[in-house]
Amino acid sequence: MPIRAMRGEGQRIAVEPTDGRPGRLSTRWLRLACECEECGDTASGKRWLTPADILVGVRATSIDVSASEVRVVWEDGHVSRYGSDFLADHAGGAGTSRFQPQLWGSDLSARLGRFAFDAVVADDEALFQSLRALRNHGIAMLTGVPAETEATARVASRYGPIRETSYGKVFDLISRPDARVAGETARAQIPHTDEPFRYSPPGFIFFHAIRTGAGTGGTSLMVDGFHVAELMRTRTPELFELLSRHGVTFHREHPGEVFFSAEAHVISLDTSGTVTGIRYNDRCLAPQTAPLDRIDGLIEALAELTRLICDPQNQFQHQLQPGEVLVFDNQRVLHGRSAFDPTLAVRHLRSCNIDRDGVHSAFRTLARRFAPEEAEAILYQGAIF
Template sequence: MILSAVDTTNSNQLIVSIEKGQYSLTVKWHDGSESEFHYLWLRDNCSTGFHEITKERSFDLLSVSENIHPTQIQIEKETLIIEWSEDEHRSVFLHSWLLEHSYSRTEDLTHKSRYQSWDASFIHRLPHADYSDIMTDDSGLYQWMVALDKFGLTIVDGMPDTIESTTLLASRIDYLRQTNFGTTFNVESVAAPINLAYTSISLPLHTDLPNQETPPGYQFLHCLANESEGGESIFVDGLRVAEELRSQCPDHFKILAEQAIPFRFHDQDHDIRQHHPIINLDSFGNIIEIKYNAHLADVFDVPANLMHEYYLAYRNLMARLRDERFGIQFKLQAGQMVVFDNRRVLHGRNKFEDSTGRRHLHGCYVDRTEFQSRLRILAQKHQ
């Protein structure tokens, strides 16, 4: 059965005709393309099935049978009206809403990553933002967060000489992530360090805390003093390195993305362990996460028939991370804060001399979930 629209010339009208099948409707759009919408999906997404205030789903899918189907369909200029075979229910869908959620039009699905990877040339276009712009203007906050989301690394200039300013800026996004190192932490050379960061030796490239079930998202490192010789910060975009590995050595990429290895941090008060693959993909094949920390890696326990190949892949990745084509290096100045995606961008530092001056960074984390939520809310106003 095919139903035609009442007026195909109306500028707001997107649906031209509809054909009923056993379990779904086939919608023909004004541009000649088609979409399929299943009856259970349509009934489940009727606007009446969501709470008026919270917008949470309140419809009970088991309140209708698996054989529910339309008894009557009407195409209006902007809406599609369906009378259902059960519970005497009537659903109204905007043409535009159906087109936006057309799950059968795979070419329209926007599942590509927003990330833009970079190499050593990024040092010449590293995004900078000003503390006062972020703190006083939501537009400034949004523009900075867009750059941070895309590139995973930014510098904030004009930071006040207080540890409070670190958390005040991070809190413009949302609440802070607490770890076994506290809600905030100081990166200084100390006599009895519990982590290599709290020494003056060189710090190899790594991501923080892959021993956690969910490693921290965005890291904030506010430079309060950097007067000693050495101590330059080093950054590498793990996404760019993983992209090249995937292209040139797909077998090595595959084993690093599929096989989990153990990570562990332990001191007198904590013993935190977790298995993770070093490279993580989303459901659509996008590289979304790198968990790499050689000094927190525990004893590998991948299957025996994969161990040798795993070590070859692991060494391949390590060598690429140290390749000068990918790394950028600079010395943070007092009044600057570097902010980066800890689950994408690897960081490290050169050795510094304690005797030549003070080096003090103050840090904290905000997780990715809170970051993306804030970014979506700001985009509604400023995009």
Template sequence: MMPDDHISPISSGQSNCDQSSGHIVLEISNEGDRIALEFDGKASTCLSTRWLRLACDCEICGDTHSGKRWLTPNDVPASVRLESFDVSNPEKVRVTWDDGHISHYDPDFLLRYAEGIPRFQPDHWGSDLSGKIGKFSFSSVVDDDEALFGSLWALRDHGIMMLTDVPTDAEDTMRIAGRYGPIRETSYGKVFDLISLPEARVAGETSRAQIPHTDEPFRYSPPGFIFFHAIKTGAHMGGTSLMVDGFYIAEQMRAQTPDLFEILTRHGVTFHREHAGEVFFSTEAHVISLDSKGQVTGIRFNDRCLAPQEVLQVAPEDQIDDLIAALAEYTRLVCLPENQFQHQIQPGEMLVFDNQRILHGRSAFDPTIAKRHLRSCNIDRDAVHSAFRTLARRFAPQEAEQVLYQGAIL
């Protein structure tokens, strides 16, 4: 590590404090392999010298936003040093490196990374969602980008929102869903009609009650956001939708049974689905996914798709009962009425929800009385989050850079 030293600016010019409404870099100094930065109105903070050099996005180095990047990590030696700096321009800090290369940095960019990129904290909910859920009209979301952004904001915060006055024509399912991103085609097609049938292929085509679950956890990459478009519902004849915040359940387990929570974040659980001669999916994954900071980032849970767990694969033989106990506790919490938002979906309504956070189920209904027809399609979560960030640039720039929860990982 090189000795600490202070670097004098090339040109101090007049005071920066009165020239910009953003944050201003007042001073920079070397501290070995770190660079100390002093901002106006902020405590001093540090950045890695090597990181700062690698973050240069000039024409020579290229930029990461477009993917036309030419400077590689291997091109920046651990011994890289900052020779001088110029803070006279409040909008750009000019840095000269020991090899003569010149970089320019936005002060707000430096501060954002020095303090740490903010991570979005989801708003958890239980049966109280009725007072929080965002509702948006079909016509406004189809015609107005700001209304579309509002619905995306609701999806980000609560993982679920509702569209109203949706026409019941089949084409309108794809028309509204397409506003959020490309519709994902699966083995069930682009749009799947859920109608109760005597010869049901999947549980959604039966009239039986269904425990809240996430769809298709047996896929390496489960569906991201699901669109449930109600065509016919047989209102008040059963078939009440049951929606559960899987993140909230996970946090309850973390607080109340941390040992069982830890099992579901660490041990692989196998989910499978087979239609003979057509498809055979099988995936081993965590029920609760965590990000690098330990924050819950995704849920993968469906009691109907749990395969018989391989004892030696999942855990030592004397721990398999602990895994089952953890799955049982998650199921118990999912089924508690205080954790469920209950809604009798009406024709012309569309529930849109994050399939890697929100669990959905329903009560039983009598198919001879209640004629129930829902249309379902899904869009990958990265496409929906991309739409949110893109519109945030226009309508709420401060929201665009947050790290969003990235879903269920293997």
């Protein structure tokens, strides 16, 4: 029995837990939290009670506490029932917690979650474990994936609906002399997030290795953007402040086809100042607009971020093999690669995108079955500012 007693104190409700410190709830909050058949359910969206329906001076006339339920009768005769655990959590100040991601640098290899393709496509618990790894580290690896083009969509669709963009739904990155984008060249690429020039960049990316020419270069370089952001916050707080408060413009144009341009913070923060997303690609930086006395500082902030991204101590390096898939959060994990010789081997990756809300929805839905205590935590919501 988590609650021993509750009593009304005007616009507050005093809560005495069985264990722990006493707490209080807003009477108005308590009335609005009712989800009886008459008030409706917020999770389903079939909700009929609105905040405007709850008067400032609303009062409870009686409160009855039992082992698992609290029954409240309001002054207008309405009866509400609440789970005791639910009220005890909120009265104790806990409520819904925010998930804390696990940061990493070059040491990721020992912690990287690796999951078999056959298990992920057939078994929900294996899929959940891979989703948990994505939540924790922003990256996971799938192994034993058939080196066949149709396998890309087959496994990616287990994580959520595939997002179609101007580059297609599932697209091929093959080294070629007439490259349209940098991913089709053999040149080295500084770790970056994809498509920061979109108002809403891709959430999660699947890189499916079909042919890699292993041993000829093209090593994948992965960087935890949250880790390097925290390094900036510690070492150069004034530069961190610029990237989290000043808009930076990214653009992409294929004449006659598309012209994207978006201004956003490179480092996104929530209301508590926690890093929730990264948006950065040095190859897509537009000429920036800022007052003359601030432009040099902004460029130095971008330069410092680039230096941290290029530091091998902050990079997980991996030579992708045919049949491997790297799945990663494009609004947290930056990806790049070393140069390679296209005359020695063709490098062919299949790629597709899943919106982050689809991946997080899949995680929460499966967490209800396999880890209920993890289903309600607020997950970091990406590069949203």
